[in-house]
Amino acid sequence: MYSLYLFDLDGTLVDTAPEITDATNALLASARLPQVDEALVRQWIGHGTRELLAQAVAHVSGRAVDILRGDGTLDALMPAFSLHYLEHCGRRSRVYPQVEAALDGLRDRGARLAVITNKEERFAFPLLERHGLRDYFQLVVCGDTLPAKKPDPMPITHCLKRFSVSAAQAVFVGDSEIDVKTARAAGVACWAVPYGYNHGRPIQSAGPDRVIESFAELVEQPERRLLLID
Template identity: 35%
Template sequence: MFFDIQAVIIDLDGTMLDTAPDFLLAINRMRADLALAPISLDMIKIMVGKGSEHLIRQVLALDFDAEQSRAYFAMAIESYQRHYLDINGDQATLYPDVIAGLEAMSAQGLRLACVTNKPIAFAVPLMQKKGLSVYFEVIFGGDSFPRKKPDPLPLLEVCHLFNLAPEQIVAIGDSSNDAQAARAAGCPVLTVPYGYNHGEAIQNIQSDGIVETLLEAAQLFAAKKRTH
């Protein structure tokens, strides 16, 4: 495995950037608009990763029953998106060795794609703000296709775009969403231990290995090439 890797698909939230503080700020401003009390960062970390709609539904479910949540949903997501666009990236920070990892992968000639469940209107300016977008040939958001991770569709679209077989593209992420999407697409998958993963232990994910950083992943690919 990893001998003939030609490209890498990398997740964004929880993999390259710690964006939970951004989510916290936008969510609590939205909650204030609805006259609801603020919630904690730990609560947010368990909820993120499956797209904005899922996040807002989970947040509303803290205070409302299913019928009330449906009634408030449109107002809540409009408020959240407005606040998020206003603060996007202000509190987010790069995880260690992300840039070094991307530099090392690029130096190996690997093609890079970012596939995130974050809406594309949030993902692109955030990646530009943090100096990430220059490394990526393509960026796909949670609304780029009819289905998002854990569905394999976004990863298969990258395979098609790059004209590569799934086994030639490794996916790297922090959650079961990434692993399930990669498995279904036929791509090998590595996980990082520092992200969100919906409050579950990263060791419980069926991946092909855990790498401490993106730089460690790049070093793994380089070592495999040398020994092949």
């Protein structure tokens, strides 16, 4: 058993794609731009809200993403998007099955729990609060908490230092190639769920140390896991 469990948020703990799609389409409608499908939004989640918005606007306008990132368009749109997202935050997202039971089990065993997400603090904290998850975690590191975000290892190394835990005592649970790269860069194990947002690719292709079908596997006894392998 690890002493520190680090968790990604979107696509790992909570399925947020429906409400992110709602917020994105509300913004696009206000700008008289076409709507986008939820399936596309699921492919854009993972790099933070600003990048998701860049992808959405590029898709419906035909403009190049690289140009949008630097021409001031996103600076003009982000305040309105923030209002739309805060309005929709927690409305249509849902906590994945077995998440709360697993967090209860890990906490009961004395494990320390933290969230590492590229979502900005103004969105991450309300989301955790509205789903009753905030109190499970002793630390939440967001995309704007530190000078660097995933896939930079800084968020993980920050947690290791904060809890005085070695890399060998920690595991990062995520859903994407970004999470696997972050864990590798920090020297910690990475377990991945197959149901999240990995840009349309199977998570196995990212090479995590282990793929867990559900959060229930986080609290299974080692003996039971061996029996399942047999």
